Each structure stands twice: as C-alpha cells, then as structure tokens.
Amino acid sequence: SKEEVKDKEVVEDTDNPEGETTPDAGAIKVGLIVPKTGQVAQYGIAVENAAKLAVAEVNAAGGINGQQVELISYDNKADAAESISVFNRLVDNDKIVALIGPVISSTSLAVGPLAEEAGIPMISPTATNLNVTVGYDYVFRACYIDPYQGGTVAKFATENLGAKKAAILYNSGDDYSTGLAEAFKATFEQAGGTITNYEGYTVDDKDFKAVLTKIKGNGPEALFVPDYYNTVGLIAGQVKEVGLDVTMLGGDGWDDVQKEYAEVMEGGFFANHYAADDPDPIVQDFITAYKGAYNGETPNALAALGYDAAKIMLAAIQTAGSTDGDAIRAAIKATDLDAVAGHITFDENGDPLKAISMIKIVAGELKLEAKVQ
Amino acid sequence: MLKVNDIQVYYGAIHAIKGISFEVNQGEIVTLIGANGAGKTTILHTVSGLIKPKTGNVQLFDKEISNIEAHKIVEMGMAQVPEGRRVFAKMSVQENLEMGAFSRKDKGNFDADYDMVFEKFPRLKERRKQLAGTMSGGEQQMLAMARALMSRPKILLMDEPSMGLAPILVDEIFNIIQEINKAGTTILLVEQNAHKALTIASRAYVLETGTVVLSGPANELLDNDEVKRAYLG
Amino acid sequence: MKKWQELLISLTGITILYILISMLLKFGVLNNYNRGIMVLIGINIIAAASLNFATGILGQLALGHAGFMAIGAYSAAIFSKAVGDAGMPDVVVLIIALCIAGTMAAIFGIAIGIPALRLRGDYLGIVTLGFGEIIRISIYNIKAIGGARPVLGIPNLIGFTEIFFLVVIVLMALFLMIRSRHGRAILSIRENEIAAEAVGIPTTFYKIFGFATSAFFAGIAGGALAFNQRMIDPRKFTFMFSVEIFIIVVLGGMGSLTGTVVAAVVLGILNEWLHFIDQYRLVIYALLLVVMMIVRPSGLFGTREFSLVGLIKKVIRFTKSNKNVE
Amino acid sequence: MALLETNNLGITFGGLRAVGNFDISIGEHELVGLIGPNGAGKTTIFNLLTGVYLPTEGDILVDGKSVVGLKPYQIVTRGLSRTFQNIRLFKDLTVIDNVKIAFHQQMKYGIFNTLFRFPGTRFWKEEAEIDIKARELLKIFNMEESADKLSKNLPYGQQRKLEIARALATNPKLVLLDEPAAGMNPQETKELMDTIRFIREKFDVSILLIEHDMSLVMGICERIVVIDYGMIIAKGTPEEIKNNPKVIGAYLGA
Amino acid sequence: MKDFLQQIIYGINAGSIYALIALGYTMVYGIVKLINFAHGDILMMGAYFGLLAITVLGLPFPLAIVIAMLVCAAFGMIINKVAYKPLRNAPRISALITALGISMFLENYFVVQFGLEVRKMPEIAWLKGEVFIGGLSIPKVTFLIVGLSIACMIALQFIVRKTKVGKAMRAVSEDMQAAKLMGINVDKTISITFALGSALGGLGGVLYSVAYYQVEPYMGILPGLKAFVAAVLGGIGIIPGAMFGGFVMGIIENLTKGFISSSWSNAILFGILILVLLFKPSGIFGKNTREKV
Ligand SMILES: Nc1ncnc2c1ncn2[C@@H]1O[C@H](COP(=O)(O)OP(=O)(O)OP(=O)(O)O)[C@@H](O)[C@H]1O
C-alpha cells in the first residue's frame, strides 16, 4: 500500500488544480468542469480522477511537445448557471486552451454555446443528450447519444431475445432516462413489438411496488429501466418482491450495478461503453493504472469515458502542435484512436462512432454478450 | 428575606431599571406602585431570574441569586403570578396546578395542597377538567394564583393581579391575597390599583421610570399628597 | 431635504455605480467572468427581492418561489424562440419577453394565492412548497414544452447593462410600492391582519395583490435566468432552489430590500470564493450560513434599509459636530 | 334614526351561547358604557358589530342598513371603528404609519400613480394631506414627538392612546373602545376620561366603551348597558346602574 | 379488487415509515414550533449508524437499532444546543434557516466523509420475504414497521400526555417564560424533546434503509419532506395526526401510482394535501382554532 500512496502523490502533484506547487508558466492549461458537490458528485469525481490520471501519464512521459499539461478543475454542482461561471473563470482567469467536461447533459448544453463562441474546443466525456454537439464545431463528446443507445437496446431485445411485449419504467424527471425510454419505445414498436406500460416516476422515488404490480398485470417479457444503477438495483429488488417475472434491460447508467445488486440483477442486460473483463491491453492498462492511483478502486464506465475524453483531447493538442483552438478542433475531428471504450472516430456532429457492448449480468459478473455497431 | 441591591437592567439599548434597591421581610406584604412602563414587571422578572441585571444583585435568604437560573430560584421557594395570568391555555386546570407543583421534590402527595387551593378558589374545583384557555379572565386569574400556591412558596410575587377584572372580583382577589399572607407567605405585590394595594400592604415603594422616588409604610403613603395626586386620582 | 432632492441623490448614486462598473469592465479590470457573476447576482437579487416582498413585507411564508421562476423562464423562452427570426431588436424582445414572463407568473400567483392565502404561517409555507413541486412535476410531464429535456436555443439577451437596469427598475418599483398607501396596506397585513382589516384594509385583496406582485418579479427573474443561461434545465426549479433564494432573503433581513441586495452579493461572492476548498465547498457554505444566522439572527440589516441619503446626512452631521468641537 | 341598532343579536360558539337577545340602540353623539363580569360577552359583542364574527342570530343596522355579513373593512366604511382589548398595533411600523394606514380608505390614488409619481399628481396631494391629518391626530394625544418611533417601543399607556388615534383616523361615526383604561393608574385614567370627552366633541362621534374601571364608566357614560352570560341584565343611567341590586350582585359587589 | 388491496398493503408499508418519521417532526414542532428541516438528515444519520453498527461492529439488528437511536438522540441534542438554542428568541424564520443550514451541512459532510456511493443495508434474514394471506403478499418488514410505528405513537402520546416531563414539554411549548416560573428547566426539556424526536428519526432511518436497503447522504430529503407533509396533513403538532397522516399519504401515493399515474403521483399527493388544508386549515386532526380577538 506504500506504493499506492506514492503513486497517488505523483498523480496529485503533477496536476494540482491550483497549481500552487508546480507553477509552470509554460504549462498547457486544460480545464475540467465536473460536479464535485451535490447529488451527482460521484460521477464528477470518477471523471476527474480518470482525467487526472490521463494528464499525469502524459506529463510523466514528458508532456506535450516538451510542455507539461496543467489540469484545472472546478465544481459546477451539476448546475447550468454555475457551469457558465466556472467556464468563464477557466477562460478568463485561468486561460485554458481546451475544456474537458461538463459531465451532465444539461450543463454541457449550457456550456456548449460559450465554448463555441470562445473558440475553446470542448469534449464532454458523458453528456448523452442528442443536442449537446448539434450545430457546434468546437463541441465533442466521448460517449454515444441517447437515441442510439435506446434504439440499440430495443433492437437487441427483439432480435436477440425475441421479446414481443416490453414495459418501460423511466425517470420522468430526468433527461437521460426520458431520452432512452423514448428511443427504446420507438424502435421496439417499429420492430413490431408492443409496449405494455410506459411508466414514469419522479427522482428520489424509492417505492415502486405499486407501479410494478400494475405492470405485472400486463405480463410483459422484458422491462426496460433506463436509470442509474442505484435506482435500478432498488427497482430490481422490488421486481422480485412483487413477483414480476421479466428480463430486465437497461443502458449505460447500469454500470456498477453488479457490485451491490448481483442477486436481483441476475440475467439482466444493458448497453455499456466498456467491460472490465475486456482483455484488450488498453483496457487492462487503464484499470491497473487507475487502481494504482485510487486505492485499488476499479474504474467504472464514467471513469473510462473521462479517461478517453482526456486522452482524445491531449492527443489532439499533440497532433495540432499548437494551443490554437482551431487547430485543436481540427485535430479532434480527425481523431482515430484506440481508447478504453473502443476504437473512436468522430462523425460530422462531433459524436464518436464506436460500438456498443451489450452486457449480461451472470453470477455477479459482467459478461460481454454482443457488440452492436 | 428578599433583598434587591442597586440593580440596573437593560433591554438592549433601553435602560429600564436605573439603580433600584429595596427589601422584603418575612411575613410582609410589600407593594410596588408606579405608572406604566416604570419598570415594575421588569423588577419582578429580574427577581425571578428571567432577566439578569447588568449590575447590582438580588439576594434571597441571604444567598445571592442574580446568576441562578429561574427554575432553580423557584425551587428555593419563590413563586410568581405573572402579569396577564399566563396560564397554560391548552392544559386542564388540574394540569396547570400540577405544573405549579413541578419544582417540588415531595413526589405525588399534593392532596392537602389541592384541598387548600380548592378551598380558596371553589370555582376551580368545579372546573378541574376544563381547559384553562376557555375560562374567563377572572377564573384564569384565580388559576394563576392557585398554580403559584401549589409550589408552597415562601415568597410570592404578584404582577397586577387585578388587571382587567370585574370590580366584584377585584375585591375577592385582594381578600385572598391577605389570606395567603396571613397563612404565612411573604408577598411582593405590583399593582396599578394603588389604593387597594396600599390598603393591604405593610410597606410600599413608588417607582418612576426605573428609579424609586418614594418609599415607606403603606398607610403613610396613602396619606402622602404627592402619591394621592399621582396615583390615587 | 426635499423629496425630489433625495431622489436625485439616489439616482446619482446609482448612475455613478453603473459608470464605475462599466469602466472597470471596459478597461478589463473586471473580466467576462466577473461580468457573469454580476449578472447571476443580479438575477438572485431580483428573485430574492420578489420573495422578500411576499415574505418580509407581506408577511406570508412562501416556500415555492422556484415554481414562479420556472414559469417565467419557460414563458420568456417560448416567446423569444417564437419571435426569434422576426428581426425585432434585442432590447424589445427582452422587454416583451420579461413582461410576458412576469405576467404569466403573476397569473399563476393569483391562481395559487386565492386558495393558499387563506392559510397562515407554516401551513401556507407547506402549501406554497406543494404548489412549487406541482409546477415542476407538471413541466416534466408536459411533452409540448420539452418535459424533462432542457429547453435550448434561447438567445442571450442579458448582459451587465441589462441586468443592472433591470435590478434598478425592480427595486425602484418595489420601493415605490412599499412607500405608498398600497405598500402600507401590505405592511399592515404582516403586522396584524385583524387590526388591518379593522382599520379598513381589504386584506384579502392586498394579500393576493402582494403575492401576485411577488410572483410577477419572480417570473422576471426566471426569464432573466433563461436568457443568461440560454437554456433551461427544468431540474433546476426544485425546493432547494426556493430555499437558496429564501436564504438570501433571511440573511439580508426580512423586509429589507437593501439587505437582500447585500446578502445576494455576499453569498454570490462567497460561493465563488469557496471554490478553493473544492469538495468541501458546500460543507463550509452551510456552516458559514449557520454561523451568520446565529451571529445576526435578524439578518444583516434587520428590517432597516440602507439609504444613501441617510448616509450623507449622517456624514454631514458628523463633520458638523466635529467642527463644533474644534 | 339611530346610528347603530341591533335586533336580537346573538352568537353561539359550538354550544356555548356567548351572546343572546342583545338589543341596543345608539344615537348620534352618545357615550354609552358596556359592562359586565369577565366572560360575559362584551368583547364578543364588539366582534359581532365589527364583522369579526358572523352572528348566528339577529341583525345589526348601521344608519338603518344591515351590515351583517359584511367584512370588517367594509364595516369601517359604514362608520364603525374600534380598539382592541389586547392591543393590536402594527408593532414594527412607526407611530405615524400606524395612523396613516387607517386613512387608507380615504385615499384614492392607484397603482399607476404609485409607480409613476409625476409632480402634481394625486399621489403627492393625498400623501401630503394625510401626513398633516395624521400629525394633527397625534397632537391631540400629545404624541407628536413619538411620530417616528416604532409603535412597539411606546409605553403601554401610549400604545392604548395610539389605538384610539388610529381608530379615529378611519373617520368613524361610532367608536368602540374595549377597556381603554386597562393597565392605567387612576391618574392616567383621569386624563383618558378627558381625552374621550374631547374627541367626542372634536370629531363629533358616538362612543361605546367597555371598561372595568368604574370611576371611568360612571364618570363619563350617559347610559350604561350591563350584560351577564351574554344577556342584558340592566340598562340605565350611571346612578340607576350603581344601585341596581342585580348589577351589584353580579358585577359591582358590595 | 385483489390488486386494489395489494396496493393498499404496499401503501401501508410505505405509509408506516412516513408515519414514524412524521412523529419526530411533529414532536419537535409541537414543542418548539420549529420546522426542523434537519429531521430528514437525522434519518439519514440513523441509517448510517445502523449500517455501521451492523457491518463494522457486527452487532445484531435490534442492537443496531438501539445504537442508531441513541447516537441520533445525542446528535439531536447537540444540534439543538449549537444551532437552535442561540436563536430561541430570534424570529422563527431565522431558526428555519439554521435548520436548513444544518441540513445542508449534514448532507454535504456525509458526502465528503462517506462518499456518495450508495451503501447497501445487509439483508436481515428474518425480515426477508413475504407472507401470503388470501393471495395477497405482505412483506415481513411491513409487520415490523407498522408495529413499531404504532407502538412509538402510543408511547409518545403517553409520554406527552401523562408523564411529568411530557407535561413540562407542553407547558414549555405554550409559554416558555411561564414554564420557567413553574420551576421547569426549559433548556433540559427542549433538549429531551430533540432527543426523543431524533431517536425516532434514527429509528425511522434504520427501518427505511431496511425496507429500501439503500443508504446514502441525500436519502433523508424526500422521506423527510413527505413525512413533514404527512405531519401537516394530520395536523402538525398532533401525535396521532402524524401517524394518521403518514398512513394516508402512503396509501394515496400507492393508489395513484398503481391506478392513475406514477409520474404525476407526487403532484397529485401535494394536490390532495392542498385540498385537505383548504377545507381543514389545520390538518385532519387539527382543531380550527381561530385567533381570539
Ligand atoms: N422586552 C422588552 N424589550 C424592550 N423594552 C422593554 C421590554 N419589556 C419592557 N420594556 C421597557 O422597559 C420599561 C419598563 O417596562 P415594564 O414592563 O417593566 O413596566 P411596568 O412598570 O411593568 O409597566 P406596566 O404597568 O405597563 O406593566 C418600559 O419602558 C418598557 O417599554
């Protein structure tokens, strides 16, 4: 564990957000906006950890064209107004050349137009809302979009599982959840399936027995629950309690669900960015490095995307050979990179073209079931 | 038995009591009279420990009590019938009386005391179960006095017990005050009804805006021209 | 001093402040980041002042202000997007949009106020909280306005100048209102509703009027927020957002509009400054809040108002008395 | 026609008949006393007259027209005005504002004029007018010095006077005073008697007052109505009341 | 019909937890007239302490409950002393803001201390599963929660109505100064009130996390808010009212989710609350006491 501590120090030293210990005048400054306080702070912290790791690796390898990279990160409480403030702060006070983040779709939507106007290339690791990149040249993302994901799961349900009747239970107060639910519905019905229930619930709901009992009455074969893993785990437990016999399906929000809820999640499928059991050396190296830096914690999908986003950005700066916004933008556009979450190139919009992994939960482990393009 | 030595009391910036001293001896009825806002209630609150004087001190049974908490002073044998009665409106008459006996250590055996107060205030006996808040002003005043007596005080402070009462009740209340005193309780009485107060009291202090302007045996003050003009009308 | 002289002094003070900040912005002493913070603070001032009108002046505990801001934000957004290409000048769009935002919020304020204002104190608080939640949940469920999806493509119509004058206008309107027979009527309801009615104040009317006025300005604050963010995230308008505004009001002093201004500035700067403690930001923020309330239980200003005229008078008196000593 | 007339007025609170069969008639410029034991229903009668409570029986006529069912602020326009037994001032407002609020119904300028105060408009005229009137009122009660103090900081006696001043500001024909001398010493009570007489002349109003201080009641009232358990038990001049055995038994004592 | 009854059973399950939390809310409100917005966070702390007692100390479940209640009671007293007592003579709204401040503090402090990841309450073997009666499934936890919340309600009602300290509480709630003049130690009485209320919050927290097996720093907000609504619905300050309000809320909530719309359910819930208050302005059990003029 001594080594771990050492490693951690190295990481934190090289990218101290305040730059107090390493005031490197010539450093390339890259901004990071993530939620570090409030209800979704864990996403932000996972992304920050991973991005720090990526930066530390680049710096350890001598930096970019001899210059060190300084990652300056601010908390945005997952709030749009705060995101705008910290973006301005990064640009005006800290003089960043590029931005990684924000994490949540709504905050990315708020920062997008500003990045565009300021000519600061931005890559959100995890904002899945369709509109984040639409109409902007400088805005990119490292994850796939809601409709693509929702549609893929629906296709998987009809083609691979042969489901005819499915129910949807989604968080009606959440952009991501609503987006996936709509896409799933459209694709599933297009493929000739029937949606028996299309039920919303509100954020923070903990008791789903009533609505699950209602769903049970309609006898669906599959239940699509596009939410984050904690809620999904909770719902899965209650699915068993009310005696509803269905295959559970979900999106990348499910990532990590196997840790605490293996028993109730058994046999469920979900779309994800990467699988920790992927033998690909890029993946395994990342996992090893992350574990080394953060007390042996296994990185989740958000961390993987944060790492990828940082890697894409750093590689683009390297390729561009300058800190000019336009050059970096062009370099990102031309990305052709093997990343943790698969091989990445960008389309017209700035959305990545990469495969979706459909993952099955078997005995508390994630098994790659299919890769869908 | 009660000694107040040169106390000064402030409400924030308002200087309400500007150096007052007086004493009350065993078995006396002492009355404080004075115009509105002279500081009578403030003095009683200070003596009871609800407010702390800025300077000066208060002694009860030769013990300084200026820095003792109000509820402990009650345990030492002082009770107060507060201005405006302040009975516990949502509690029954019986419960109000229980609250009066709260500080007593001789647990549970209050029957003799109930008998004593019910004898003085027969109306309360009929209304044992009634909520105090629904009783008329006069009945509430009786309850407030009975409640204070339940702690078997050695000294009883009363703040304007006749305020807002019908004339017939005013007489009754003053009679009862005298009875209580005869039974051995020392009394410090604050009254607007100066005439009545001076009639039953042994000594009196006259207050004006936070200071004592006159004091002496009650019957002398009753004949004092200044007092007559200012307080007896 | 005559009334108009006092007014002149206040206006001069405001103008000087405007010119000063504009200059600082122009010469780069204050940058775009500072400008953004000032705009946000301005929006908070409007929101909190409007809440203070309902809670501090009218005396009705209102815990659902975020709901009115949401209505204002959506109304302004829908209008500005609808006329987006009509070629109207920005200022005109802004003014009309904010008027619509305020009016829509006021209409809801009346609709909510009529039943709710029959209740008192904490009960009123919980009902307004409930209405705030109903508004938010309704937005999630109305597909036509985007449901839980953020509303996008709102033009950026709010800069420093706009927010500065908006704040001045809103505060002026509230001050003028308070210092009139209508304002006195509203204050009397806060002080003692029964006595107010007994001296001839139609209390029901003024309660609803006061509440609607408060909602109106909250709507404007919501509209301004939409124009500042250029997008609306419906999840913003939770009970916690109402609480944030409420905190500004109480910290500044219930019933003191200038106190609200100061509290909004203090909290706005504090929030930015605390970035250096990163994850601990909210922990320390909450602690400081508790400490501030314990130190100044009636808020920074109590019910008093800061007055430039009063200050000048004091200074004059002070210098005069000093001269006398010499 | 009497200024105020009640017919068979009564109210029941969940079984308790607090007031019943209450008939009274008050003419112009009269000074009438209402007395009775604690809990007899005196304050309740004031609450009925001013619209705070809705009577369960009977009628109230002001200038011959019924006011039953009107809101308290509407009754103010009919010329009734009151003070409260437990003082109800606008505590955190200044003394002068307390009075100005009561002028509300005599002012007419609207919201527009409030926000756009162009010189020479109604706003300025009316505000200047009531400022003068309010100060005059305070002067009558020797309170002009306290105009800018917060009313909660006044001594108790002055608070009672301010309530009366405020009641007068509504331009009433009949003023209802609920225990105006409570908490005053005999000397202050005497002064209050003079003030009450003075305002009756100066404002040409009738006065109905509740009081337990017999020196005041007997000293200034022309007529006295006595109630017990919500019912009238005697009516008459002070002399008659003083010697009425029923009243002595129930209220005055020996 | 069967569905309907099943939904009612689930409603009772959810409602009994609201009831339990509402009891603590109502208790504190009834005595000190403070909407203790930190009550939901006491619940959260109770859940954490229960969890830690089971996982770290390896204590059996009933003992864990006791530990959680005791620690919460202590915290309740500390919070009262540090944050509310200094404001006892201040405007009520100020105390409301400190309550919110304490709430924010606790949440965020637990975030930095324990992280945001949801911890899972270990399953309690003897509470797992359902009992089937006439085709209806009743979770075993339901029996425990319903039983405990009714027991707590009765105990609390007994304490407040019949015991000396309970009467002192009522006296303090009516008139603090007069209470002092009776020889009542007001500080101590209020402290006990917070201790009792917080202990109930802690108990609620453990049971909540057993029923929904998740523990995280923000878990108290929603149940806290709903329990508060339940307390208001029943008539805030009234102990049986809180109980009743909790059950009514739980049942209405589940029926709306089951038969009307789950995404509108919270809106409908608040709508019903508002309707009730319009007709009974001080709650179902509240007496409509008009201010005496
Ligand atoms: N809580 C308070 N805050 C501020 N000032 C107060 C407070 N209580 C009393 N005062 C002031 O202190 C002075 C004395 O008041 P106090 O109540 O002791 O007079 P009092 O002699 O009892 O009058 P009364 O006959 O009206 O009962 C008055 O000027 C009063 O305004």
Ligand SMILES: Nc1ncnc2c1ncn2[C@@H]1O[C@H](COP(=O)(O)OP(=O)(O)OP(=O)(O)O)[C@@H](O)[C@H]1O
């Ligand atoms: N809102 C109410 N609800 C129930 N009972 C009431 C209400 N208002 C008054 N009462 C009752 O009506 C009766 C008359 O009360 P009221 O206040 O009119 O007495 P009062 O004659 O003014 O007495 P006092 O001289 O003590 O002021 C009392 O028994 C009182 O408890």
Ligand SMILES: [Mg+2]
């Ligand atoms: Mg007094």
Ligand SMILES: [Mg+2]
């Ligand atoms: Mg009365």
